[in-house]
Amino acid sequence: MKKALILAVSCLMLIGLSACSGNSDSNRNKNNSAAGNSTQKDTPKSQSNTSEASNAATNAEADAAPQELEPLDDKPKTIVVSILAATDIYKQAKAEYEALHPNTKIELKEFAPKGGMISGPDVEKYIKSTTTEVLSGKGADLFAFTTVELPIDKYVNKGAFENVDEWMKRDAGFDPQQYQMNIMEGSKMNGGLYMLPIEFFLEALYGDADGIKKAGVTIDDKNWTWSQFAEISKQLADKNGHTYSMNFLPPEAMIDNLVSDNYNRLIDGANGKASFDTPFFTELLTDVKEMYNEKELSGDAVEYTKSYLYYSLMTSPSDYLLRLGMYFKDGKVYQKPHAADQKSGISFLVTNQIAMNANSEVKRDAWEFMKFLLSEEMQQAGYSGFSMNKALNEKAIEDVKKNGLDKNVAAKGGGASAEATDENLKVLREMLSEAGLRNIGYETTVQKIIGEEVKAFFSGQKSADAVAKLIQNRVTTYLNE
Incomplete structure (x- = not known):
């Protein structure tokens, strides 16, 4: 191809390599030997300092590790899901999730006319109102994206969505091996996963x-x-x-x-x-x-x-x-x-995805509903593309x-x-x-x-x-x- 295409695909990648170093075992042994020349009176103080340092290191590691999620509570709550028009999948997910969690209500906030065709003005109104809500820090707890083009890149750049990658790491009940994590990894933007893929082509x-x-x-x-x-x-x-x-x-x-x-x-x-x-x-x-x-x-x-x-x-x-x-x-x-x-x-291509409002007041429960959409039960309910569940894809092949x-x-x-x-x-x-x-x-x-x-x-x-x-x-x- 000509110059522009060659330029377009010939950018060089610069890979930086770094190395870290630490004291060798021999140095540590040497230092310990030198420390052995100290008086017996100094020994308890040295042990005390060593113990304090060890405790400090342990505490620092604990602080750096992701904190596990708190258990779901039984308090009544509502999770609002913004969607242009509720699909059968989301209607089913609402019914089944509410049956499993009687104190939680899933409210599907639709913008399309009830029982009517979706017109161009309807879509434009949906895009405008949704963008206003998202960027103002208000609006629904979750935003479901199916076929309508919304300014997702703008939402992510403005920090309006939660990084669900962090929720995955904190959730002991989320097993990455069950899912097409390669699709999630490939869906990251700005270093985080802000749009959770539900199905893909x-x-x-x-x-x-x-x-x-x-x-x-x-x-x-x-x-x-x-x-x-x-x-x-x-x-x-x-x-x-x-x-x-x-x-x-x-x-x-x-x-x-x-x-x-x-x-x-x-x-x-x-x-x-x-x-x-x-x-x-x-x-x-x-x-x-x-x-x-x-x-x-x-x-x-x-x-x-x-x-x-x-x-x-x-x-x-x-x-x-x-x-x-x-x-x-x-x-x-x-x-x-x-x-x-x-x-x-x-x-x-991701054809169905969902995002969490960074300002939601029910994030813990919203994440649970997002995870429910990835469950084997919901993933085999009639999605039109490949599943995010690896076992279901393998079953379809067999x-x-x-x-x-x-x-x-x-x-x-x-x-x-x-x-x-x-x-x-x-x-x-x-x-x-x-x-x-x-x-x-x-x-x-x-x-x-x-x-x-x-x-x-x-x-x-x-x-x-x-x-x-x-x-x-x-x-x-x-x-x-």
Whole structure:
């Protein structure tokens, strides 16, 4: 790819190594020997000092260790959960949690009209009122995020949400080994976990493995970057009957991926700064546009068989096998490329998450409800994506191996799917355990602004510089509101 994409993915990582040192056993023995020359009269005082120092060290360790959570009490209380429209899952969670905790009421604070369709004005009203509440330190105890784009990055940067990572560490009843902690680790922002994932989708590229091999191209998807992807796209385009290297991906979606992978370079939310009016971003725009002009990439709804690669999400073991057999005869899953300064790994999207108000007066109980949403009972209640519970994901894999594809999923593929072989399912297991790169492109207001403005550039209505300045102004204004 050209200069901007190469710059975008070629940032060098500086790794600092530090070492600590302490007195050796020989030095301690030497000092103890010297201390033996002291008089018998001094010995009790020395022992007393040693005991005091030991006690002080023990107390310091105790203070540094996370304090365990206090037990739940039986006092009547209400946990308010803010949500645009209560889903069946949240209604079920409310009923079952209240049955387990008779003195606790879960209030689902909905903004959508009762029994009516959610309109654009409804959504805008919800975003505005929720943001006002969150940033003023008021509002609900918990905020459930499903399909509506809220300025999550702003909430986190303003310290409005509780770091639930600390609650996990303090809760002796929370067993990290039960959960997809790689998804939680990949969801951290500003060094903490402020949005607790409830379910997620995997993100990957399905490819024509046989066609790529015949084209004489080797893809090391465990390590490939966006600049390598650009070079490979040139080699693959318009060969062996394939017009494009990848299609079904509009240019604004391509930009979305690149911005997501270089988010920290372009957006400094904590300090209210953005870097879009720079050669880095304008050349990024022009280079992506050239890839579409040269028909290396396509956003048209053409047959996927006209390209070597096909970007897709996967939501379950059945969905994974369906896509593996439906897109290409010899289909293979490839990791999505990443920036050079990112660790290699599988990318994912979080589709359901919940946050705790940092100013809630019922944090202890709010955390218990959040944890209940992760329980095996709730995780198998009908979520639409992969579970945060590892045992349930494994059960779903074994089920598809034993019983075949889910009927509702299979109906979408017209009978085409890959077999549930040990080899195919091993790939899925590895993806679930290795997923760690979160695509935040569909979640933040910043990304929404970018998606709206870049369309004018790709349609030829505005120049790259003009679009970059518009994005810079809008994002800067948003970050400093």
